[in-house]
Amino acid sequence: xxxxxxxxxxxxxxxxxxxxxxxxxxxxxxxxxxxxxxxxxxxxxxxxxxxxxxxxxxxxxxxxxxxxxxxxxxxxxxxxxxxxxxxxxxxxxxxxxxxxxxxxxxxxxxxxxxxxxxxxxxxxxxxxxxxxxxxxxxxxxxxxxxxxxxxxxxxxxxxxxxxxxxxxxxxxxxxxxxxxxxxxxxxxxxxxxxxxxxxxxxx
Amino acid sequence: xxxxxxxxxxxxxxxxxxxxxxxxxxxxxxxxxxxxxxxxxxxxxxxxxxxxxxxxxxxxxxxxxxxxxxxxxxxxxxxxxxxxxxxxxxxxxxxxxxxxxxxxxxxxxxxxxxxxxxxxxxxxxxxxxxxxxxxxxxxxxxxxxxxxxxxxxxxxxxxxxxxxxxxxxxxxxxxxxxxxxxxxxxxxxxxxxxxxxxxxxxxxxxxxxxxxxxxxxxxxxxxxxxxxxxxxxxxxxxxxxxxxxxxxxxxxxxxxxxxxxxxxxxxxxxxxxxxxxxxxxxxxxxxxxxxxxxxxxxxxxxxxxxxxxxxxxxxxx
Numbered sequence: 001x002x003x004x005x006x007x008x009x010x011x012x013x014x015x016x017x018x019x020x021x022x023x024x025x026x027x028x029x030x031x032x033x034x035x036x037x038x039x040x041x042x043x044x045x046x047x048x049x050x051x052x053x054x055x056x057x058x059x060x061x062x063x064x065x066x067x068x069x070x071x072x073x074x075x076x077x078x079x080x081x082x083x084x085x086x087x088x089x090x091x092x093x094x095x096x097x098x099x100x101x102x103x104x105x106x107x108x109x110x111x112x113x114x115x116x117x118x119x120x121x122x123x124x125x126x127x128x129x130x131x132x133x134x135x136x137x138x139x140x141x142x143x144x145x146x147x148x149x150x151x152x153x154x155x156x157x158x159x160x161x162x163x164x165x166x167x168x169x170x171x172x173x174x175x176x177x178x179x180x181x182x183x184x185x186x187x188x189x190x191x192x193x194x195x196x197x198x199x200x201x202x203x
Numbered sequence: 204x205x206x207x208x209x210x211x212x213x214x215x216x217x218x219x220x221x222x223x224x225x226x227x228x229x230x231x232x233x234x235x236x237x238x239x240x241x242x243x244x245x246x247x248x249x250x251x252x253x254x255x256x257x258x259x260x261x262x263x264x265x266x267x268x269x270x271x272x273x274x275x276x277x278x279x280x281x282x283x284x285x286x287x288x289x290x291x292x293x294x295x296x297x298x299x300x301x302x303x304x305x306x307x308x309x310x311x312x313x314x315x316x317x318x319x320x321x322x323x324x325x326x327x328x329x330x331x332x333x334x335x336x337x338x339x340x341x342x343x344x345x346x347x348x349x350x351x352x353x354x355x356x357x358x359x360x361x362x363x364x365x366x367x368x369x370x371x372x373x374x375x376x377x378x379x380x381x382x383x384x385x386x387x388x389x390x391x392x393x394x395x396x397x398x399x400x401x402x403x404x405x406x407x408x409x410x411x412x413x414x415x416x417x418x419x420x421x422x423x424x425x426x427x428x429x430x431x432x433x434x435x436x437x438x439x440x441x442x443x444x445x446x447x448x449x450x451x452x453x454x455x456x457x458x459x460x461x462x463x464x465x466x467x468x469x470x471x472x473x474x475x476x477x478x479x480x481x482x483x484x485x486x487x488x489x490x491x492x493x494x495x496x497x498x499x500x501x502x503x504x505x506x507x508x509x510x511x512x513x514x515x516x517x518x519x520x
Binding site for chain 1: 257259280281282283284285288290292293294295296297298307308311356
């Protein structure tokens, strides 16, 4: 706690880096997961392969995944983003599939029967109805990525993980504790915020 | 009157991978303003055929014409906006209010806000829901109320043709006959052509101008309810309609059709009365209880007298 109080500017900078990595990774992950999840939900033939590939990536330990990416992408921010985005896929796709599959077929039949085009059915019916479940996935993925993003410091991507690695190198327990508290607090706040949004969307 | 004619020409549907056609070469013409009921057991092809009319199912062969225009000439969404559609599961969109659900098609058609609002009010009145329902969510409504909204939504853009796929099949008997009566009233008021699918023979007899009977994808017979009962085309129709059931036959005949025209003096003052639109079945029940002839009344004026003998004669005709 002492360290946090005495280094507000350094903490702010690390937090900003941490959030940038997580936010960018999440955005990139969503851009991939939403269409893939929709495809997996609507085309049973695609479900198996999509789950297989991203399920496999999900099982690779985070440090190992970073180690594998560094020779290809080098050190730094974007490598961390790629690793985290790959991690988030499985969580996001699973919830996207559940969201779209949870829609009552009668509602889809009605939407088509009333004369909505495919695009109108997607934007006016399917997405709004699947949104609460998809947002649930975003929340779980966000909390997971906030934790995993600490490892990014190991490849010079910055973030709260810097405190862990510095602390370990210099045998500075204060820094390790500070990093843990900051990262846990961030996860708790993000979780609460996203829960709030989920509740707003649900009604 | 806003009503369309409908013509099915040699329509067949075969689903991919199925070993027989769901619908086989159906020819059928529906007159403007007619209330036609598709009757059949599940798997008879009646719903599939209904869904070819708004192209939710594309026929493998044959054509469907509405007001003489082949339905495949227009993009399907545009076609469907001009055809009301009510399904058994209702399918109200749960994230939209009752009013927003009803407004879907007018909005797709780009109506002005004020016109839509006015139309929603009119429709809530038509299906006898309180105006306060407008802002409520579908899940707050009972099953019967939800289907009332389903009917209002289907009629929102004043379609000349309304398709109803077992619309009241999931409701209990009381609500079902209540909503059936509402549909008859709405049909009388609007003159919309209605095609209504059911497996319930009594519902079909109550509602239909004509009934089309389906079995294994084939159209077996199309006739008015009484004719269907008195002249079934084959043994399947006879069995499905239970046409030997005399009481059922009486339930599709009206007192005005059987009453003798003369009203003997004295009867007009003393005899119990019955409305000319009542069924002979109701009349017979009343006569069995009182043992007296009935005076048939139309708009307050005596039309004739109903006796056991006249009912028997009408049955034998």
